[in-house]
Each structure stands twice: as C-alpha cells, then as structure tokens.
Amino acid sequence: MNLNTEKVHKFYTEDLAVRASVVISTGICREICSIHQTFPLATMAVGRLLTGTLLMASQLWEQQSLSVRLEGSGALGHLYAESAFEGTCRAYVQNPQADIPHLSDGRLDLKSAIGEGVLVVNKNIPFQRQSQMGIVPIVSGEIGEDLAFYLQQSHQIPSIVSLSVSLDKEGKVTAAGGVLIELIPGAPETIIKNLEDKIALAGPLSVRLQRGDNPREIIGEYLHNSPIIGVEHEHPIRYSCRCSMEKVEKTLTLMGKATLAEMALKGENVGVKCEFCGKQYQATVTRIKELLRLLATE
Ligand SMILES: [Zn+2]
Structure with a gap:
C-alpha cells in the first residue's frame, strides 16, 4: 500500500520569464532508505538524486520519463534514479552502506563519496526507439549543482537546482525536498543572478524544509518581486519498479x-x-x- 501523497508543485512568474518546480520528498526518501537499507551518505546522495529527477521529470510531457546515472569514482559507486512525468520513480545505489570519514565540521563528505566521473541523463520519449542521451562531467558532487550544470549545457538555459535531505542522529530522514528554477528561453539572463542573490538571502533550503515551509512559501521567497501562478502537478509520487x-x-x-x-x-x-x-x-x-x-x- 502506498500512502505517499507527495506531489511536485509547479510555478510560473506572471511575466512567463521563469518557471519552477518544488517538491517536498521526505516520504519518498524514507522509502528509498528502507528499500535499500542505506546508511546516511547513500540516503543523502540517492535522496537528492531522486528528488532532482522528480523535478526534472515534472517538466517533461505526458508519458515521458528520464533517468540520471551518476558514475563517480567514490565510495558510493554508481547511483541511478529515474522518474516519469506521471510520478512513478525508482532509484539504486551501488554501495548503500558506504561510509567515509566526515568533514572537519561534522558534515557528511558527499563530494568525496561521489568522486570524479560523469553524469548521464537519458530522456525516454514514447514512439522513439532510442532515448535522448546527454553526458556531462561531475562538476560538484553535491548533485544539485551537477544537475543544474547538465541543464545549462544541454538546454542552454540558465537553471538553479537546490536539493536537500536532512537526517537525524540515527540516520532517519527528517525533511527532504528540492527546487528547480529555469529561465524561459528569451528571458533576460540578469534574472538568474537576481534569483541567486534571493536564494542566498532566503537561507538554506534544509532549514526551510525542516521548519515546514510549503512549496509556495519556498518559491515565494525566491520570486518575491514577481506575481506567481501555481499549478499543482496532479500526479502523486510513488516508488514503482517494473521488474518481473x-x-x-x-x-x-x-x-x-x-x-x-x-x-x-x-x-x-x-x-x-x-x-x-x-x-x-x-x-x-x-x-x-x-x-x-x-x-x-x-
Ligand atoms: Zn524491482
């Protein structure tokens, strides 16, 4: 039985210069953790990757889906996540129980656990025999920045991707979510700089998710000068495997x-x-x- 009621929320600015998707993905990240018995590093990595693919898939068309493979040299090994426009998703991490020393400030060292390598995106479009593939180097290892880099390279559209998975001391997911913001082609690029400044001012996404901000509050603070139109993406997120x-x-x-x-x-x-x-x-x-x-x- 699936009780997940999480959905991606989509927004546009009224001047149609910016589009955004926001998702609270706490439930689905907990589900991945229990399916794959992940330790904190893998929970964070695969949770962020899946959250990112859910956001990207919400901007496709019906019956389209996409997958993202992170082929890094770090302790986590390869990571994979796929999501369909209709909300079904699944994910995989090669070494779910990888563990490496924390950073000196106590944070998990995700960058090292992912390592160097490439990010491969496959977009599946019905009635096309071959999927569209794009490959970029892993530029950050924080996953959000890597997906933004891919979007920028492949679509030539400035994008911001912010992903967060917070864990408690026992490694349980306390809050997770993400934001994907894209300029609509033709919009002035100065907008993205303004957005980056506002995002920096709004403070970490993890804090906002933990205090329970809803998608509109999250995006509202980033786009606070522009009237926004919200569209609920009607498909609930659910973990679904096609194995047989x-x-x-x-x-x-x-x-x-x-x-x-x-x-x-x-x-x-x-x-x-x-x-x-x-x-x-x-x-x-x-x-x-x-x-x-x-x-x-x-
Ligand atoms: Zn399966």
Whole structure:
C-alpha cells in the first residue's frame, strides 16, 4: 500500500520569464532508505538524486520519463534514479552502506563519496526507439549543482537546482525536498543572478524544509518581486519498479548457454534479487533447463 501523497508543485512568474518546480520528498526518501537499507551518505546522495529527477521529470510531457546515472569514482559507486512525468520513480545505489570519514565540521563528505566521473541523463520519449542521451562531467558532487550544470549545457538555459535531505542522529530522514528554477528561453539572463542573490538571502533550503515551509512559501521567497501562478502537478509520487519474472528470465538468458548450463548442472534453484526494489525471484532448475533448450533452438 502506498500512502505517499507527495506531489511536485509547479510555478510560473506572471511575466512567463521563469518557471519552477518544488517538491517536498521526505516520504519518498524514507522509502528509498528502507528499500535499500542505506546508511546516511547513500540516503543523502540517492535522496537528492531522486528528488532532482522528480523535478526534472515534472517538466517533461505526458508519458515521458528520464533517468540520471551518476558514475563517480567514490565510495558510493554508481547511483541511478529515474522518474516519469506521471510520478512513478525508482532509484539504486551501488554501495548503500558506504561510509567515509566526515568533514572537519561534522558534515557528511558527499563530494568525496561521489568522486570524479560523469553524469548521464537519458530522456525516454514514447514512439522513439532510442532515448535522448546527454553526458556531462561531475562538476560538484553535491548533485544539485551537477544537475543544474547538465541543464545549462544541454538546454542552454540558465537553471538553479537546490536539493536537500536532512537526517537525524540515527540516520532517519527528517525533511527532504528540492527546487528547480529555469529561465524561459528569451528571458533576460540578469534574472538568474537576481534569483541567486534571493536564494542566498532566503537561507538554506534544509532549514526551510525542516521548519515546514510549503512549496509556495519556498518559491515565494525566491520570486518575491514577481506575481506567481501555481499549478499543482496532479500526479502523486510513488516508488514503482517494473521488474518481473519475465525480465529476470531475459537477464538469465543473456548470461549465455555456458552459464545457464552450469546453473542447471548444479541442480539448485537460482535466487535473483531486484536491485531496485529488493523483490526476490526464484528460477527453478526445471525452468533454467527450459531456457537453455530455448536458447539451443534459436
Ligand atoms: Zn524491482
């Protein structure tokens, strides 16, 4: 049962120079933490990444989705998150229990845990066989800045992405959320500088989320000189995995005849766990032999 009622909220300035998406993602970040049994570093990293993809996906069209892969050299390994316009999402982190020394001020060292590498964005558009792919280097490791850099590079539109996941001493998510602000093409670029100044003045997003500011209050302070129009993105966010026994069998088949034959000879059922949702699948010896036969006749 999914009780998550979180949604992305979208805003435009009345002069149509700026558009923004805001999301409170505390519930979905807690869910990721429990699905992947993450330690604080991974909770923060994958929570921010998923929050960022939810914001980016809300600005797509119906039936479109996107995924972001962070391929860094740090202790967390690879991170992945995908979100659809309709609110479904899922995420993965290679080393959910990675732990490295904290920074001297006690904060988690996310930058080092992510390391150097690339950020790969895939946009899936229905009826197009290939997704649109974009790659940029990891410029910050804080994730929000990395997504903003990608948007700037790929869309040539100045963007601000601010993401926050706060944890208590036990590593439980206390508040999470994010803001994505984009200039609409043709708007004067000086606006983005003004926005950055206002965001700096408004104080850290983490503080605002923890004190319970709602999306309109959050964005209102950033755009306080401009009348804004709010549009609720009607799709609730929900963690959803597309795994199935059929896909598991496809993966097994892709491992090739030799591997399947070895599995069959061992005479034991093969357990496969979905890395996105933790669901366990069992391929029986009989079924593995059948897959092998199907492969042999191809
Ligand atoms: Zn799954």
